[in-house]
Structure formats: structure tokens, C-alpha cells
Amino acid sequence: MRGVTALLGPLKYLLLAAALLYPLTPASDVYVLHVVVLVMVYMVLAMGLNILPGFCGLLDLGYVGFYGIGAYTAGLLTLNYDLSFWVIVPLAVVNGALWGVILGAPTLRLVGDYFAIVTFGFSELVVLFLTNEIWLTRGPLGLPGIAPVSLDVSWLSRLFNPEWDWKYTFSGEIPYYYLGMVMVFAVYVVMRRVEDSRLGRAWLAIREDPMAAASTGVNLFAYKVIAFAVSTGIGALAGAFFARWTMFLSPDMFKFWESFLVLCMVVLGGLGNINGALIGSAVLISLGEILRVALPRLGLPAETRFLVYGLIMVLIMRFRPGGFFTAVSESTMKSPLIMDLRRRLAARKTG
């Protein structure tokens, strides 16, 4: 067992290097790249959702609503005002977080399932709005022709090399692959830093025991609203990236099924575990793709994909109700007290 953990260190960097280099190798495949970018979008979503049920113990069944808000904000701003991606991302994040606060402020006092149901209802209302406000969103027809991401650094031409065209428009999957990687990395770093910060500790305290947290001076309401705003902002970030990547949006993309999928990713990885959320999204998206290819080969109709998916989720919950990797925070593992306890436990087992 110790050999495996020792190997994991270098293996991590090896995997990262492989992931960085993969699109440049001749063996890279457009389909694989596409799936990996999709996995990245879901990784960001899973990390964002993880804040609510994972850190604060609040169940959100309508996360996809904010993803949709972010995506449509980005799509509409691109189509109507032709803004740059780099301007749109903060706007979409702010819009997502704003709606998060509008919904969260009156409802975060509720507990458990009631909060879950409000978020669920909200995401259904978002889909209804996107479907019916045809003047704005073109309804079920969707928004086609959203411009891809472009990197316009023409101001640099005044400094060096005026002959160069300092504008780069993304095409194909490879640039999105790297952009997605930057996005996942940025959100990951922020989440890891937040987890062990004052903010993260307050969230975990709320999850473990709201009353104890309140009596030690944690302002429950303020910290919950911050959690909701950060979480919905990250959802909107993923949405903005998704809009400029697929270049097409339709209300169908933001149905309840997606919320369920993201929730499954978080639970599968172990609630509150950021690495687990990443693994969960990679596993579930790949599973979806594998089923899509494998089932027709077995002579089963395409509908069976969701059937099998539902069944697999039921089975996982049946046998691993806590997910695969339960969360233990880094600081806990490094605490001398815990390390001593673990050592003594191990000694007792061998002796």
C-alpha cells in the first residue's frame, strides 16, 4: 500500500504532463479531445456545486439553472453586443452570483429538503423562461452562431512586430482544451485555498453543526449567502465557457437531468472532496460516452443509455452511499495529533 502512495506523487506529474502534451501528439483524436473538454466543463460545475452540499451541507437540486444563466448571458452578450470572451466571463459570473444571491437571500434560512425544492423550482423556472421568452432567447429554436473565443492582443503590435496579426480566433478543440485546463486549474486552486481558509472553516462548521457554529460567532446567514454566490458564480463561469465552446445554446441543455448528473459527480467523489469531484466528473462523463457507443453494439436501443445510467447510480448508492473518496482535509492529515493517532492505530494493527 505504501508503495502505491509513494508512486502516486511522481505519477501525478506524469499524468499532468501527458494531459498537457496529448493534443500535440499525432495520435490525438478530435472526439477524445471533445469529450475531455466536456469533462473539464463538468469538473468546474462539480467543484462549484461541491461548495453547497459538500462544504455547507445545503442540498442544491437546481444547480444547472445558474449554469444556464451563465451560458445564456454569455451567448446573448456575444450575439447582441459582440463583446470579447474576456469581458463576458466576469459579467456572466457576476450575473450568476447575483441571481444566486437573489434566490439565496430569502431561502437560505430554510433547512434540508425545503431548500433543495426551492432550488429545483428555480431551475425549472429558468428553463421555462428560456423556452418562452422568444423575443430574447429565440425559445426552443436555441441560439446558433455564437462566436468562438478569440484572443485579441493587437495593442501589442504597437510595441513589437506590427506586421504580425495579433488576433487569434479559437478553432477546433485544441485551444479550448488548453483554455479549459486553465479554467479547471484556476477554480481548483481557488477552491483548495478557500477550503482551508477562514471562510472554508466557517462553511465546514455550518455543515457539521449550525447551532454550534452560530454560538462560536459564525454568521450563518452571511456565510451561507457567500457560499451560494460563489457556487452559482462558478456555475455561470462554466456556462460562459460552454456557450463560447459549443457556439450553440438551447433550453433543453439545462434540464433537471444535468443538475442530477453534477450532483452525482459530487456525491460519487465523496461529498466535500475537491479531488473527488474531479474524479467523479471524469468517471461519469466517460461512462456516458462508453454507454453511448457500447449499447447499440449490443443491439439495444439508444434509450437504454439513461436506463443503465439510472441503474448504475442506484447501485453505487446502494453499495457506496458515501461515495468513493470521503473527504479528509489536508490540514487534518498534517495535524500532529491525528498523525500520532494514525501511527498508533497502524502499530496496533500490525502488533
Add this chain to the structure above:
Amino acid sequence: MLEQQLVNGFTLGLIYALIAVGYTMVYGVIELINFAHGEVYMFGAFLCMMFLTVFGAPLIVAVLLSMGCCAVMGVLLDVVAYRPLRNAPRLAALITAIGMSIFLQNLAMIIWGSRPLPFVKQALPAFFKDTALSFGDVNVSWMQMTIYIAAVAMMISLNLVITRTRIGTAMRALAQNRVCASLMGINVNRVISFTFALGSGLGAMAGIMVSMFYNTMYPTMGYNAGVKAFAAAVLGGIGSVPGAMFGGVVLGIAETLGAGYVSSPYRDGVAYAVMILVIILRPSGLLGRAVTEKA
């Protein structure tokens, strides 16, 4: 016009109430939002159609058989999916419920196809189309009358079961305190299974009535109806059976009026908006117990 809307809303509301009762009873007993309940309702409609067409059963027999099958399905759902998770984190049970809902919905799609099917017209008695009551310009057909009578009869008998029988008393005891109830010698699992059977049977009845009333059934019909019925249960105060009945009727009328006078594309939105407003303003529902956090 308004009167006709009210009558139609009342019909719809009674049907929501029948579904909502299933949600609220299960929630009262095991505190789980049984997302698969909407699918049981959908199976009720499809199974009834199957008994009518494939086995040529008379309407009343088909309805009873379908209700029985759905009751068994509800019990199976509990035994297979939820019982192993009784002591697991609540999120696990909730995800299982949503997973079962997706599973059953796609199962129906594979068995009966995803396109809407009409109800078997020939099986309905001819007088169903005739007007039973007519005051002013409002017409109530015999079919609507049948729905009223059946729904009200079921609610009354349900209330009698819950308040007057031994098993009903056991259900109420379980809703108050499961551990204590088991110490009093109540077989907890059997009572929970009974609750699922009761709720699923009523849900199946609602599914049959809806497909009869709108003359259509499709595999995804359980999703919207389930959500709205849940909204009705919340509206009345979750865990409260009379509340669910009351909430269903209020929601049905609000929805028809909203569709008629505010905006018809937002028909489904009315239910969600009412639900969110009720949860924010009066989380205990109209007839329920308080739920906000203590801190």
C-alpha cells in the same frame, strides 16, 4: 368562462391531490422525497391501457388491476431501492429516488415507445361524454363527475384508513417518532411498505384519470405531474394528508386560472412560483408543522 376555468381547475386539482397524498405520506414516514412517485403514476396509466387492449378487460377491472400492480411496484421500490439505505446519508436515498425515476421513465419508453398514446376510447362508457350538470354556460361532463366521485371517495376512505384502522395509527406513530414506534411493537418495515402501497395505488388511479381526461399518455408525463403534486404537498404542509388534498385543489385552480388569465406558456411555472412563494413566506405550509432552523 371563469366558472368553466374553476370547474376544470377543480378536476385537475383533485387529481394532483391524489398524487400529492402519496408524496406526503411517504415523506411523513421516512422523510424522503420519493421522486419515483411520478413514474408510478405514469405506469398506472400505461398498465391500465395494457389491460384494456391486450387482455380486453372491462374498464373497472383494468383500473383495479392497474392500481394493484402499481401498489406492488411501490412496495418493490421501497424494498429494493430505499430499504437498504434507511440508515445511509439522506442524500444517498434522494439520489437513489431520482435514479429510480430515470430508470422507470426510460423503461416505459422502451416498452411503449416515446410518442404519446391515446386512451382506449372504446373502453369508456358512452355516457361519459354527455353533460351531467349544466349551470349558466358551465358544463360538467359525466367523465368529470366520475373523477370527482372517485377522487373524493378515495380521499374519504384514505382518511378513514389513517384515522380509524390499526395500521393507520401505526403510520401516524411512525411519522412522529420511528424509534419510539418500533419500541411499541410496530413492525416498521411493514408499515412503510403499506404506506408505499397505499400511495402508489392512489397515484395509479390519478394517472388513469388524467389519461382519460386529456385522452393522452406519454412516458414523461410523470415528471411534471410529480413535481406539481410535490408542490401541492408542500403547499399544504408536507407530511399532512389533509394538507396535501387541500394543496392539490388550490394548486389545480391556481394553475388553470394562471394559464387562462396570466400567460398560458407559463402554465407549469405557476406551480413552481406558488411553491417557492409558499416555502419562503410560510415554510410550514398551510396546514403543516414548522421547519425553519432554530439558530
